[in-house]
Amino acid sequence: MPRGQKSKLRAREKRRQARGEPQGLGGTQATAANVEESPNSPVSGDTPPSSPAAGASQEPQGSPATSSPAAGVSCQRSNVGAKSQVRKNKNSSQAPTSPESTHNDLLTRKVGMLMQFLLEKHKMRAPILKADMLKIINKRYREDFPDILRKASERMELVFGLELKEVKPGGHSYILVSSLDLTSDGSVSSPGGFPENGLLMPLLGVIFLSGNRTSEEDIWEFLNVLGICDGRRHLVFGEPRKLITQDLVQEKYLEYRQVANSDPPRYEFLWGPRAHAETSKMKVLEFLARIYDTVPSAFPFHYEEALRDEEERARARAAAGAASTTKAGARSRAKSSRSSRP
Known part of the structure; x- marks a missing residue:
């Protein structure tokens, strides 16, 4: 990420912290990278950071951060940013924590580990047994x-x-069933309406928490x-790009559009018109x-x-309703006038 962009993200995070807001995406990409790796984890690697999807940004005040289910999965593109965030979070993790907070934080890490296992x-299309989850x-x-199983589910x-x-029932054996409408190539299809689960809602959450636009x-x-x-x-989700x-x-x-005057070209994401029409900022916040x-x-x-949104x-709906009523009244009067003519 360009140095100027990083500076903007840091400034934005400082403003949010001053307001008591949960951190946005830029400040949380490696919040749990300094957590000890569990020997029971099925995939090796550092415990992953929080995210609005499995927690996309930092938890609200008083809540523990939620580990991502993708522990040990690394992508080359984010290594540099993750390393800098690890250093930042190590410096900011010195504040004392209560035993209750520590316990809750451990439980949320267990939720992330269990999601990864699932x-x-x-x-592998392998059976999921309660004994293995324990x-x-x-x-x-x-x-x-x-409680861990409920949250992970x-x-x-x-x-x-x-x-x-x-x-x-009572067999202590489970399976995962897709509740998404997927096309033959694995992409998400939603002809019947807005998809309330899957990757779209977390993406909309990231965009909303980042000031209604987010860099690629x-x-x-x-x-x-x-x-x-x-x-x-x-x-x-198939091919993510x-x-x-x-x-x-x-x-x-x-x-998905190019940032104005960017050279070399950079791109950003915003909510599309269908997202604005079919969901709302409040619904996305409720999802988070x-x-x-x-x-x-x-x-x-x-x-x-x-x-405010x-x-x-509500005002737009009221105005549309009033306009519709006015048009209906005008049509009714015109029809009545025509029928009363000799």
Whole structure:
């Protein structure tokens, strides 16, 4: 990422921190990279950072950061940015934490590890057994397992569109079933309406939290956190570049355009007209709140923006309704006038 862009991101993060907002994407790409690697993890590598999808930005105040399910998956494009963020987060992680906060943070890491394990099993089409999941999270967390499994299941469906189901009640064996409408090439199709789960909502969340526009570099850093790499086919979403720069753009959910006067050319993402029409900032914020097990008002600055957006939408609907009523009245009067003529 160009040095000037990094400076802008740092300045934006400082403004958000001053407002008490959760960090945006640029400040959280490696928040958990200094966490010790679990020997039970099915894929080696550093514990991945938080993200709005499995947490895309930092958690709201008072909530623990959520680990990404893509531990150990590295993408070359984000290495430099990740290293700088590791140094930054090491310096900012010296504040004392309470035992309760530490426990909650451990549980959220376990959620991320379990999500990663579920994806690996789904990729191999292997059975998912409760006993194996307990080994992944460590049997010391047996009492917390129901809550960990619940959160991991919710986030698997919200982010990846994969629903965890028991093979038979009480059998302690599970399978993952896709709840996304996928085309034959693996891309997301949504002819019946707005897709409430899958990659689109997290992407819209990243864009919203970043000031309603996000550089392509930041989008790829976010996707890398989820183990979605440019040029590498993804198990759920197929070819990621085609999905985000063609499919979702052609469906008008995203806008992908060159940054004005950029040389060499740089690109950015915005909400597309269909996203504005079929969802809202409040709905996206509610989606993020579900990821975090919190409420939209936990993001105070963005919550205020979402409320203003709701008010503007309500006024627009009222104006459209009034115009429709006026037109209907005019047609009725014209029809009555014609029928009363001799």
